[in-house]
Amino acid sequence: MFSKFIHRPVFAIVISIIIVFMGSLSITQLPTSQFPEIAPTTVNIFIAYPGSSADVLVKSTLITLENAINGVQDMRYIATDATSAGEATLRVIFEPGTDPNEAVIRVKTRVDQVMPLLPELVQREGVVITPIQPSMLMYVNLYSTGKNMDEKFLYNYANVNMLPEINRVKGVARSQILGSRTYAMRIWLNPDRMRAYNISVDEVMKALGEQSIVGRPGRLGQSSGIKAQSLEYVLTYKGRFSEPSEYEDIIVRANSNGESIRLKDIGKAELGSEFFDIYSSLDGHPSASIVLKQNYGSNASDVIKQVKEKLEEMKETFPPGMDYKISYDVSQFLDASIEQVLHTLRDAFILVAIVVFIFLGDWRSTLIPILAVPVSLIGAFFAIQFFGLSINLVTLFALVLAIGIVVDDAIVVVEAVHAKFEEFPNITPYMAVKKVLGEISGAIIAITAVMVSVFLPISFMSGPVGTFYRQFSITMASSIVISAIVALTLTPVLCAMLLKNHHGHERKKNLLTKGLDKFNSGFEKMTGKYVGLLRHMVSRKWLTFAILLLFCAGTFYVNKILPSGFIPSEDQGTIYAIIQTPPGSTLETTNQVSQRLQKICEHVDGVESVSSLAGYEIMTEGRGSNAGTCLINLKPWGDRKHKVTEIMEELEEKSHNLGAKVEFFEPPAIPGFGSSGGFSLRLLDKNNTTDYQDFYKQLYPYNEPPLFWIHLNVDYPFNLTGILYFPKIKQSYEIQKDKIQLYSNQVFVTEEVKDIVPEFLMLLQGVIDSPDIPLNVSRSYLQGDPNVKKINNHITKKVADKLESIFNTDRKEFEDKWDSLGLFVKYGMMTDDKFLEKANKFHIFGDVDKEKFYTLDEYRTETQALQTNKEGQLVILYTTDAVQQDSYIQAAKQKGYKVVILETIVDASFI
Template identity: 60%
Template structure:
């Protein structure tokens, strides 16, 4: 078989060029990440229960959700967490190889079957189900030079004008703002006033739900089909209250003689933030911290470039005077520097191999053979990396550095065997090559299978080791 390639060098060159061409095409489409994705798929179920403590969250929310989710296809285990801030999280971890999209859908179906058993406040706040993206991409801090700009404004500006744009960037799998400073009408109840008027928090909630609501009043004057109507009016309702004054004047209780107890009599009303649990500062100035994570199979460097480009567009079109942003963490800096060092190592190893071959054999034609074999083998590797959905990361690049030695060893063994035949038996290069290959081809194949027997079985191991 090998003699056919020796007799037809053009065929060998064409095959090598095809391998190089396919490898170059694969390089352009390979996803680039810092580290390989070996963590199991995770799906998070987040619920909010305003005013609830840890014990109440476990009894009324966590236990029903765990019972419904338990046994979902592909599930490995799950972990739950509930705090005294009214927020609970159920994290479902799946087996390696499970499709995260299918896993998220299965969890969503299980949660939907138990939503009617959850407290009404939890249902009103909504149950959020999302995949967890493990590849951190970058942090962006939004701040303002204007001292009058507070964190509340920065958060809501980022939420309205920036976050939705970044979520649409190709390669961004997760985008969110740390904390929750969304605009909200805060009602701070006064216990002493409530005790004096004998008012409970439930009565306040009931008054708010009855007076601040969305309604569809319909139409008046619509034709009935029996007689024509000259005018038709669409009735409009202002909807939920939107100002501080409207909430202050909510009637909590009324008496038969016309006395009214308003919300402002038992509470302080302010236009504030939904939560105050997380504060973000940059160099002593209030800021909104945006966190971005990479979607699986995307190119980290290209995604970051797209995000930076999008941020410049938003800054030019939407930013008010004095508002700026700063990229506090950018994985591409470390990633590019690390990949550059690995590529330098590849080039250095390639040059050293060529020097060693030339020094020991003293023949420039013999040096060309491993110099051509190494690039063909390495570039062709990218084709198989794409076929097996392997990302281009620090681990795979380091493995390619180690693989140079294996490729060069085989090439040097062949060259030395050919040189020995030419010197001892005074044969021509072609005849010496044929004779040498007949003697050592079995040994080279055996060495290749031996190396495969060492490394390939590891790929069939379960867990992160196999991945």
């Protein structure tokens, strides 16, 4: 069948031209990315609740939203982050391959159902739902080169003039300026003057709302349909005030005598920022930080290219002294990586051409594979587009490997034609090709089928790894199939047109032909030796199997010792620095730390620029006064001597004395697959009673099961994690004291800190880790550390909450344990007023028959009607010795009175 193409050479050439044309057209339309799209579909929900804490956000909004969204179709899990700045981000992660638009619709449907249940302010501020890539696309700094512009001006300029333009760029999902420096009129009130005039804040708010309004006064002379008017006037009103002086003239209070109190009498107004939640700078200059994220399915390179063009266009209208700098964009590393792969592709093609020429020894014979290989490679791009793939490092790597495979088909045809020339010295190229096609067509098809059957099954693998290999296998298989088509159509035609039968004729001798003859002679000798070796091995089958087993064992051993991983971490030219100052630190303190880190980075070889953000944490996109981020942009790879890991090590060494916790990360190896390189873990507390008891048994194998335990997990106003157990009481409990192991950042400190728990809880055992405990002081002086007192108070509160929880949920268990717990509870009530306030809810007394326990409120309620004196006051009947006072007890019981036992002198003080 394929021999017919010899009779129609133009048709064969046109087929290859069509393949090249369709492949070239696909190249211009294919998206370009670093790796295949393997990140799971993510729907981002942003919630704003100004003025609320993280805890209030969770209880009032996030729990409601999570319960509503949980279980939506194709959802994998929900991740929520809330900050003390009144903002929260809820990410709904879907299965890979889920359509982002459908995912948004599913989530929005669930959210709309519970919107009426959310706080009014949350509904007004809005719940923003977007399908978004978790990682940054670009990070742009608008900065001032002089001192005539501050962050406030830069923010508002970018917000008004730049963001609308950037958001219109196709492929940009969201662009936002970090922080909120929107212009706002700030009213500063003087408390002393307000007190003197007896004016409240509500009065001021009411006056502002009544006098600074957007008015609509209407019209005069509007037609009434009864009598025509001569003129019609549209009334205008200045509307909301815009100058500080106008606000200061607002009348807060006036009386009938004409006296009035204006706002300027009790305070002042100034044009400032709505919030001061983030400080942003670039290399020491004030800046406005703009973060861009891309839509799913968009071409990162194209989006960044359009954004850069738009930025250059807007730069022409910048005020003097204003400029911008791109601190991070994913295309920088992407373009460099793809360029390297293209260089490899070029080098591989040249190397193949040289090898083919050396072995075939003929320029005409070499030209045929050189023409056939590009057709197969370019045609593969059409298959890449047809199957919905992209141009990325994986598909390009597949093409690099495919060069060595697809060239074989052309070489097989050319070699077969040369074999016919040797067999028939007088045969024409046309007849030689015709004979060859009749003999090797089936072999080429069989080889192609075998090669495709090797790569194609890989495309059915699932998961992120399967997505990688799917693109690799489809690219390889398609290039191999196209190579077979070219080998059976174009290559025979080129052989018939270009090859000449020189066999039987002596070639002209020159330096090149002499070199090729020597190579062929040497290669034939080596081939002869190899054939001789095979003859000896054929008669020794055990040797063949021994070599095979040796290779298998070597493969297994190398596989065991080599480290495994998903994607190797590469130098992307950017470093993230996450700053965490001690809990309770002000934004100014965090900004000072970030500025000091910025100065350190500027003196490190290889660093080009540093952008710092105080009040923002890039990993979780959360805000807080003790959080900060530095984006360290490195010089181009060719302009620096050190790798990114070496620079990170140097920065870690120089930044350990900043008085804050600083951690350095690389961007994610795969854009969209997390916020940074490495592992990101979220720990879920799903421990049950058995888990806690097993852990206690490992810590204290010779102890009986504990009476109760508390789980500590605090991040504000101090950091604390741990588990504490209250052991079952022994006769001599002195030996059980001071059994709390104190750690600081997983470094053991001591187990003899007497003030770490209150004295009445001296039997507590367990493990505590607090990075706020300093390691650079003597352990004997830890008792004086202020954080120890904070931990002490928190543990007291947690114990009280735990006992109250047991009392409310399992009263019988609590009463059974009261004999062991009672003494310590009473001791705590006498020595700690806050514990006393909580313990009154679960401090119980037993009656004389020990059949029932009462709290003081329960005893009062049950006996209020029966046990009163003449004045109607409650009479509490108790005994400290039931044996000696038995007669009195029996007399009281006959009257229906309730008598409780006060076992210790301490009990009486509570009555």
